[in-house]
């Protein structure tokens with residue numbers, strides 16, 4: 001029994017390309033994002049992994065990434081979509097250009113809003129808030145599938161996955177600040193029977 005969990009941040013979206021805060025807005029993948037998603041699927045295929053279940057968010061960029069990965073894998077897997085896996089809600093920053101926001105509020109403040117654990121952007125969610133919906137969803141819906149040996153593929157978002165990875169890797173609020181997730185790079189976890197992490201491999205390069 002392999003108990004494998006693969007996490008993938010969606011490929012580059014049109015709004016990533018335009019450098020806009022995206023959050024719960026729903027742009028699709030850019031051309032580059034489509035290629036990144038396909039490459040992610042091929043990287044997973046090279047590992048010979050097959051999946052019993054897949055999960056994604058309610059947002060198009062993650063769903064599209066999952067679809068393209070499964071096409072590359074040649075696997076038709078039952079998929080569950082849930083809002084709990086959505087990107088962090090960016091509140092009032094949504095739709096603003098990230099460089100314009102730095103010019104207005106300063107580099108440091110914008111970095112705190114984007115990467116800190118417990119400071120929320122105005123009207124939006126902190127990473128802690130995001131984790132408060134992602135982690136219970138993981139525990140109740142995703143982890144049981146992994147522990148039963150079905151191998152699970154999750155396509156989600158930079159911050160919903162940072163929140164999950166923080167818990168899986170046992171990172172502190174200070175340590176999570178420096179964690180960035182690249183688009184379309186699969187992260188493979190193998191879990192022990194007791195749900196702790198046995199091994200983590202990042203499929204990059």
Ligand SMILES: O=C(O)[C@@H](CO)OP(=O)(O)O
Pocket residue numbers: 016020021022023024087090114158159
């Ligand atoms: O705009 C967003 O929703 C996210 C991810 O693209 O941005 P950030 O890099 O600030 O986490």
